[in-house]
Amino acid sequence: MLEFLPECHSTNEELLLRIRLETLNEGYVLHTGHQIAGKGQRGNAWLSEPGKNLLFSIYLTPKVLLPKQAYLLNIISGLAVVDALAPRVSDKVELKWPNDVYVGDKKISGILVETMIEGGVIADAVVGIGVNVNQSHFPLATATSILMESGVTCELEELLEQIIQQLEKYYLKLKSGDTRGLLGAYYKLMRWRGEIHSFRDKEGTFDGEIIGIDDTGRLTVKTNNIVRRFDVKEIAFLY
Numbered sequence: 393m394l395e396f397l398p399e400c401h402s403t404n405e406e407l408l409l410r411i412r413l414e415t416l417n418e419g420y421v422l423h424t425g426h427q428i429a430g431k432g433q434r435g436n437a438w439l440s441e442p443g444k445n446l447l448f449s450i451y452l453t454p455k456v457l458l459p460k461q462a463y464l465l466n467i468i469s470g471l472a473v474v475d476a477l478a479p480r481v482s483d484k485v486e487l488k489w490p491n492d493v494y495v496g497d498k499k500i501s502g503i504l505v506e507t508m509i510e511g512g513v514i515a516d517a518v519v520g521i522g523v524n525v526n527q528s529h530f531p532l533a534t535a536t537s538i539l540m541e542s543g544v545t546c547e548l549e550e551l552l553e554q555i556i557q558q559l560e561k562y563y564l565k566l567k568s569g570d571t572r573g574l575l576g577a578y579y580k581l582m583r584w585r586g587e588i589h590s591f592r593d594k595e596g597t598f599d600g601e602i603i604g605i606d607d608t609g610r611l612t613v614k615t616n617n618i619v620r621r622f623d624v625k626e627i628a629f630l631y
């Protein structure tokens with residue numbers, strides 16, 4: 393089921409509210425033209441010019457996943473977005489850990505997964521996806537869109553359908569237990585894989601080589617021949 397709202401606060405918030413009040417079927421998609429209070433990661437706002445970009449959330453009930461496996465929902469969403477975008481922009485579409493979608497040095501899409509735990513598993517999940525599509529100017533120089541990358545405007549609903557189709561494919565893989573395959577696919581698309589970058593953790597700054605993510609979604613960095621693993625709150629990229 394797909395619903396379009398010309399405007400709402402946030403498609404994630406709207407679905408989170410609805411699952412408290414009514415029974416939604418898994419796969420329910422809420423798509424909007426404009427969010428008054430779009431949410432990004434780490435409490436940031438997600439801003440978008442009305443009518444120009446793709447803003448939607450999808451409801452999932454991944455009861456096979458433990459809370460610590462929530463990162464896999466980010467992974468499958470990132471893979472789905474890359475698959476749908478790559479033919480439209482370029483094969484330079486990559487995933488910046490944990491789940492930003494980049495074209496070269498610029499962010500084209502963001503993902504916000506919110507989960508509800510019940511009986512020790514993820515009972516409900518709302519996967520919110522924002523893709524910059526037909527917007528041609530951004531307040532941030534680090535943002536881009538399909539139009540800016542390709543010079544071509546894109547039909548929002550067609551792109552939405554393609555992302556959902558890809559997401560279904562990866563969700564089935566996830567439910568079949570193919571975590572290894574998903575992590576492998578993620579690593580192939582991972583921005584800066586194999587490169588040395590600077591980071592900050594709670595002890596200070598350091599340089600290290602990005603060697604992948606582990607099976608709990610942590611970033612794996614080799615520094616002074618020691619392999620260290622970080623979850624998203626424990627490390628920041630300096631460049």
Ligand code: BTN
Pocket residue numbers: 401402403404405427429430431432433434436438446447448449492501502503504520521522523
């Ligand atoms: C990020 O900070 O990169 C995540 C951005 C997620 C934005 C999408 S837009 C649709 C859905 N509704 C929201 O309020 N946020 C997500």
